[in-house]
Amino acid sequence: xxxxxxxxxxxxxxxxxxxxxxxxxxxxxxxxxxxxxxxxxxxxxxxxxxxxxxxxxxxxxxxxxxxxxxxxxxxxxxxxxxxxxxxxxxxxxxxxxxxxxxxxxxxxxxxxxxxxxxxxxxxxxxxxxxxxxxxxxxxxxxxxxxxxxxxxxxxxxxxxxxxxxxxxxxxxxxxxxxxxxxxxxxxxxxxxxxxxxxxxxxxxxxxxxxxxxxxxxxxxxxxxxxxxxxxxxxxxxxxxxxxxxxxxxxxxxxxxxxxxxxxxxxxxxxxxxxxxxxxxxxxxxxxxxxxxxxxxxxxxxxxxxxxxxxxxxxxxxxxxxxx
Numbered sequence: 001x002x003x004x005x006x007x008x009x010x011x012x013x014x015x016x017x018x019x020x021x022x023x024x025x026x027x028x029x030x031x032x033x034x035x036x037x038x039x040x041x042x043x044x045x046x047x048x049x050x051x052x053x054x055x056x057x058x059x060x061x062x063x064x065x066x067x068x069x070x071x072x073x074x075x076x077x078x079x080x081x082x083x084x085x086x087x088x089x090x091x092x093x094x095x096x097x098x099x100x101x102x103x104x105x106x107x108x109x110x111x112x113x114x115x116x117x118x119x120x121x122x123x124x125x126x127x128x129x130x131x132x133x134x135x136x137x138x139x140x141x142x143x144x145x146x147x148x149x150x151x152x153x154x155x156x157x158x159x160x161x162x163x164x165x166x167x168x169x170x171x172x173x174x175x176x177x178x179x180x181x182x183x184x185x186x187x188x189x190x191x192x193x194x195x196x197x198x199x200x201x202x203x204x205x206x207x208x209x210x211x212x213x214x215x216x217x218x219x220x221x222x223x224x225x226x227x228x229x230x231x232x233x234x235x236x237x238x239x240x241x242x243x244x245x246x247x248x249x250x251x252x253x254x255x256x257x258x259x260x261x262x263x264x265x266x267x268x269x270x271x272x273x274x275x276x277x278x279x280x281x282x283x284x285x286x287x288x289x290x291x292x293x294x295x296x297x298x299x300x301x302x303x304x305x306x307x308x309x310x311x312x313x314x315x316x317x318x319x320x321x322x323x
Contacts, residue, residue: 036166
């Protein structure tokens with residue numbers, strides 16, 4: 001597979017995989033891992049198996065695994081079509097790959113851009129253009145996605161940013177910070193732990209995943225901020241990872257909490273839908289469609305909170321948004 005490494009000079013480094021939907025593999029800050037990585041490693045797209053939950057055979061975690069575009073969520077049958085877990089966009093190799101940099105005044109900007117097509121003969125044709133950019137000295141990156149419907153028929157559109165935070169940010173008593181106004185447990189397992197949705201625990205053998213649906217308050221610019229923070233890291237110096245997104249573009253937010261010994265991770269997941277599958281979205285009347293020739297624009301910022309001072313400033317901002 002092709003891989004593109006970015007080094008900002010601040011210690012914030014990450015790897016983009018053009019052959020895996022322009023997703024983000026390993027990421028670190030001054031040698032500190034920022035994301036969870038599964039045991040699969042980075043798997044080439046030729047090994048993609050769409051059946052059932054076989055998507056997981058190539059789910060390496062990483063900083064970002066994208067889900068969609070015409071389906072995501074549980075494997076199911078919808079209108080006679082068999083749909084595997086989380087769709088295929090994370091396994092689509094990109095074309096028109098462009099890696100470059102330039103000075104803009106005193107800022108040195110670096111980016112990678114590419115296009116992926118989810119297309120089936122006589123079926124839907126969605127084209128997504130993604131640019132991931134950062135700059136010299138930065139501790140954050142910016143993702144800009146534009147999805148276009150190239151077909152002459154409307155197409156279902158389900159899209160989710162699966163951002164996977166791992167150890168050492170995720171650790172015993174690490175905390176999830178958000179401007180949540182309502183929290184809905186997906187199932188009985190999550191409902192039993194609703195009072196502890198925002199707290200992490202030590203790795204626990206046999207832990208069953210918990211999924212929480214969040215309604216979020218936004219700031220005056222309609223931005224939502226969430227983070228996982230560990231204030232005790234490095235003898236109380238602290239570290240965290242935050243996500244900023246636009247609520248109009250991504251009205252849903254899913255928190256995936258997995259505290260198992262083999263899968264110790266919290267997923268921060270802005271989306272335009274829940275993760276119950278396309279059939280349920282259709283039945284609820286909430287399934288999004290992209291009209292012929294239509295476009296959807298999504299922007300995400302992912303960054304590091306490098307100290308408890310930055311964590312406290314972030315928490316204060318999120319608290320004001322919740323008021």
